[in-house]
Amino acid sequence: MAIAAEVQPEQKDSSASPVVKERRWSLKDFEVGKPLGRGKFGHVYLAREKKSNHIVALKVLFKSQLKQSQVEHQLRREVEIQSHLRHPNILRLYGYFYDQTRVYLILEYAARGELYKDLQKCKYFSERRAATYIASLARALIYCHGKHVIHRDIKPENLLIGLQGDIKIADFGWSVHTYDRRRTMCGTLDYLPPEMVENTEHDAGVDIWSLGVLCYEFLYGVPPFEAKEHSDTYRRIIKVDLRFPLKPIISSAGKDLISQMLVKDSSQRLPLHKVLEHPWIIQNADPSGVYRG
Numbered sequence: 001m002a003i004a005a006e007v008q009p010e011q012k013d014s015s016a017s018p019v020v021k022e023r024r025w026s027l028k029d030f031e032v033g034k035p036l037g038r039g040k041f042g043h044v045y046l047a048r049e050k051k052s053n054h055i056v057a058l059k060v061l062f063k064s065q066l067k068q069s070q071v072e073h074q075l076r077r078e079v080e081i082q083s084h085l086r087h088p089n090i091l092r093l094y095g096y097f098y099d100q101t102r103v104y105l106i107l108e109y110a111a112r113g114e115l116y117k118d119l120q121k122c123k124y125f126s127e128r129r130a131a132t133y134i135a136s137l138a139r140a141l142i143y144c145h146g147k148h149v150i151h152r153d154i155k156p157e158n159l160l161i162g163l164q165g166d167i168k169i170a171d172f173g174w175s176v177h178t179y180d181r182r183r184t185m186c187g188t189l190d191y192l193p194p195e196m197v198e199n200t201e202h203d204a205g206v207d208i209w210s211l212g213v214l215c216y217e218f219l220y221g222v223p224p225f226e227a228k229e230h231s232d233t234y235r236r237i238i239k240v241d242l243r244f245p246l247k248p249i250i251s252s253a254g255k256d257l258i259s260q261m262l263v264k265d266s267s268q269r270l271p272l273h274k275v276l277e278h279p280w281i282i283q284n285a286d287p288s289g290v291y292r293g
Contacts, residue, residue: 025097025106030058037114041065042102046109056094059105066103075103078171081149089140089289091160091170110160110168119156123221127254130218131284132291133159133167134257137211138275139289140169145204145272154210155191156217165290189233190223194264197237205266211275212261219250224262240264253280 033046036057042065047058066072082093092108115133119125125133137154144151151169158171193209195202216224224243225236235241242262244255257280260270275281286292 025095025104027097027099027104030056032058041069041071044107049106055109057107057109059107061103061105063098063101063103079105085144085147085149087140087143088166089136089168090143091168107170108168110170111163112161112165114157115159115161115167116156118161119218119221124248125218126293127219127251127280127284128286129291129293130215130254131281132286132289133218134211134215135276135281135285136167136289137169137214138272138281141207141211142272145207150204151207151210153191154207154214156214165292167291189230190226192237193266194238194240195266197234203266205269208261208269208272208275209266211272212258212269215254215261216258219254219258220245220248224258238264251280253278253283256280 029051030047030049033048036044036046038044039059042059042061045058045060047056048054049056061075066075079093079096082091083095086092091110094106094108096103096105098104137159141151141154153171154169158169160168160170162168191210191213193202193206196206213223213225225233225241227233227236240262242259244250257270257275257278260278261275263269270278
């Protein structure tokens with residue numbers, strides 16, 4: 001995999017690329033700082049690109065682990081897709097390089113970290129915060145779908161928060177370029193739509209379903225079809241066994257939006273542009289797309 005990253009001069013925007021055109025990278029170009037997190041195949045570190053002083057997140061993946069889990073193809077696809085996406089609510093992938101044992105991804109640094117940790121700490125979000133995030137993600141997914149990219153794994157663990165409080169889709173490991181309907185089983189159980197559980201064809205509607213699940217989890221603190229046994233979760237998803245707890249108290253408009261996204265027939269799910277026009281989004285989402293609470 002040869003790498004040449006297209007770059008712009010450093011700007012105030014944290015997603016601006018720090019690199020020089022046709023630059024080939026090595027670890028010597030970076031001053032590596034504290035660890036930001038760890039994953040199945042490696043670690044993420046805060047890093048500074050020495051020439052520009054640009055702060056980035058450096059994701060270090062071990063080739064042996066990638067090979068052992070047979071995910072090299074998945075990584076190539078992730079890099080190919082994410083490196084070409086330019087949207088304020090999608091984490092930038094500036095470039096990559098590799099040595100004998102590791103692959104390094106140069107990523108935009110999201111200073112406020114993982115949304116999942118915020119959700120765990122708060123237990124659930126206010127309707128204003130949830131609506132602001134859902135609107136931002138709907139816009140990002142409209143952009144992806146316009147590029148024939150389906151994400152297929154929208155969930156709190158794959159979302160980061162930037163310095164200004166803007167939400168960013170951070171992981172494209174299960175995403176795919178598509179011009180047709182697909183039948184691959186992927187994603188996370190609680191967020192899988194009925195068509196994936198039943199292993200039938202799926203399309204961009206899977207992302208609308210996941211956004212509905214995410215909205216529910218933001219507001220109630222748990223995914224809507226959660227159950228003790230995997231088989232019960234599968235059953236609840238297939239039946240669309242959607243129940244709204246009495247607490248916390250959520251507006252009827254919020255419940256209506258979730259109900260219109262969590263529809264078994266993917267063609268009947270509320271389209272993303274209609275999500276942005278829904279009364280609950282209009283009443284609650286911050287027009288700036290940034291939650292500053």
